[in-house]
Amino acid sequence: MxxxxxxxxxxxxxxxxxxxxxxxxxxxxxxxxxxxxxxxxxxxxxxxxxxxxxxxxxxxxxxxxxxxxxxxxxxxxxxxxxxxxxxxxxxxxxxxxxxxxxxxxxxxxxxxxxxxxxxxxxxxxxxxxxxxxxxxxxxxxxxxxxxxxxxxxxxxxxxxxxxxxxxxxxxxxxxxxxPVFTGYANWRVTLPKPADLDAITWMMGRGKSLGIIPIAADHLYLAGVTKEPGNPRYDRAELPRLMREKFAEFGGAAPALLVQVQRPEQVVYTAIExxxxxxxxxxxxxxxxxxxxxxxxxxxxxxxxxxxxxxxxxxxxxxxxxxxxxxxxxxxxxxxxxxxxxxxxxxxxxxxxxxxxxxxxxxxxxxxxxxxxxxxxxxxxxxxxxx
Ligand SMILES: Cc1cc2nc3c(=O)[nH]c(=O)nc-3n(C[C@H](O)[C@H](O)[C@H](O)COP(=O)(O)OP(=O)(O)OC[C@H]3O[C@@H](n4cnc5c(N)ncnc54)[C@H](O)[C@@H]3O)c2cc1C
Structure with missing residues (x-):
């Protein structure tokens, strides 16, 4: 051998x-x-x-x-x-x-x-x-x-x-x-980071959650989790609107960030497997x-x-x-x-x-x-x- x-x-x-x-x-x-x-x-x-x-x-x-x-x-x-x-x-x-x-x-x-x-x-x-x-x-x-x-x-x-x-x-x-679908999906988008946002925070919602995560001095990413029964296939053009709607209940820093999610190419939607x-x-x-x-x-x-x-x-x-x-x-x-x-x-x-x-x-x-x-x-x- x-x-x-x-x-x-x-x-x-x-x-x-x-x-x-x-x-x-x-x-x-x-x-x-x-x-x-x-x-x-x-x-x-x-x-x-x-x-x-x-x-x-x-x-x-x-x-x-x-x-x-x-x-x-x-x-x-x-x-x-x-x-x-x-x-x-x-x-x-x-x-x-x-x-x-x-x-x-x-x-x-x-x-x-x-x-x-x-x-x-x-x-x-x-x-x-x-x-x-x-x-x-x-x-x-x-x-x-x-x-x-x-x-x-x-x-x-x-x-x-x-x-x-x-x-x-x-x-x-x-x-x-x-791979086996877990029932969850992840919504991710990279955005400019407000200068005073200097913490990683996960917000817990009702059956969903949203993370606000700096990744550089000038950028952060939003990472949201939703339940997606049946593993739907969304039209790419609809992703910004869907992301804004699905996470609309979140407060704190979220609304000012979510409003910047406007273009389909910003959103990475991933079925979690x-x-x-x-x-x-x-x-x-x-x-x-x-x-x-x-x-x-x-x-x-x-x-x-x-x-x-x-x-x-x-x-x-x-x-x-x-x-x-x-x-x-x-x-x-x-x-x-x-x-x-x-x-x-x-x-x-x-x-x-x-x-x-x-x-x-x-x-x-x-x-x-x-x-x-x-x-x-x-x-x-x-x-x-x-x-
Ligand atoms: C929404 C989401 C968020 C995540 N966040 C985190 C996080 O914050 N931290 C963390 O640690 N992990 C995270 N992960 C997990 C992490 O992304 C993966 O575990 C990691 O990428 C696995 O690395 P890998 O090299 O095994 O596979 P990959 O990174 O997927 O690399 C596989 C490579 O193989 C290539 N390939 C595929 N098929 C073939 C083939 N037949 N022949 C040759 N090449 C091929 C692909 O093109 C690719 O380059 C996350 C995953 C998801 C879905």
Missing amino acids: ASIARVLIVGGGIAGQTLAVALARRGIFCETVEIKPDFQIVGAGMYVQGNALRALREIGVVEAIVERGWHPADDRFFTADVNGARLAHSRVPRIAGPELPATVTIRRRVLHDILQEAVGRTGVRVRMGATVAAIDDDPAAAGVAVRFSDGTADIFDLVVGADGIRSSVRTMLFGRSD EVTQPAPWHRGRVVLVGDAVHASAPFWAQGASMAIEDVIVLAELIATGRPAEDILPQWMARRYDRAVWVQQGSLETGERGHREGPGVYEAITAYLAANMPKEVAARFAKFAEPI
Whole structure:
């Protein structure tokens, strides 16, 4: 059984780019194949939580993330009622070290650019506009034979499926399984940030919620959650009006921001889906990471963190020089429980916060006012555990 000297990464997203840099820094050959001809990053902003920052220290991009993103100076995160009145705040611990913020919020495009620049510095080849057409992992063969969509072929010691929620590698390994709609949708828009708005606040409404999240000195994103029974397909032209209407009940800073949502291209509407893949997440010398195998609802804002942790652990194990057959079960042992805990906890938090019915709103807001800080502290204590 040979050590892993050549790795193919399928997917140049957050997990794929992080893995490429982590492997290159350890002197392990890899190449990436990305289906998009160029990176059109859909989305507004995102949280890069402390456990992701800790993992990303390994690839030397944390300073750029802190510099080009935003964070509250005192690491406090607020929960508010539908009128914008504060119910509670959580002071999130600094997992990545005392000198780094607890969490950074950043434009998705900027995070992608930082990772892409880091890949560029390594010289790792990224084939754009191509994918894998077939994977032949004959145990008797010295390596995994891969045929690409452009007709070329090559042999690798390990193939990593980092190809996101609709992973083709997952289908090749385990047969087709579509992501499951959770019943919720997310409405996101990036807007100019008023100079005096300097806090991250989630407002709880009746069966819906709205976050106001700075992502740079001059920008913020609004992230709203609604229940969408039947997973409707909205006409793109209607999205600004629908977003304004659906969140019209929110007060505080919301009305002055929502009124700026006027153009269809401003609004990113996403039906929230999950991937729950039974263990093991590998077969032979092929493994799935990130959303390809455990895409979760974003109520804990941890999907990218889990994807990043997945590949940092994988790179560490690959660098031990042991064969795929040895390291993949170890990788599972270090990743499965944690990723499933996030997936289940995140959805439970979302479901608890978006219930409806007589007296429910009052019960939810009273619960959050009383319990939010200790619940967040307990959750982040677990995120702080070594991976
Ligand atoms: C509304 C919403 C808000 C979120 N907010 C947060 C947040 O605040 N913080 C957080 O940590 N997470 C958040 N997440 C989750 C986060 O976006 C994902 O968990 C993360 O992007 C997963 O990274 P990935 O690399 O596994 O997949 P992706 O980022 O999806 O990357 C997959 C890549 O593979 C490529 N690809 C697809 N198919 C193929 C193929 N066949 N061949 C080659 N390439 C292929 C894609 O083009 C893409 O570049 C949120 C998710 C949603 C839906």
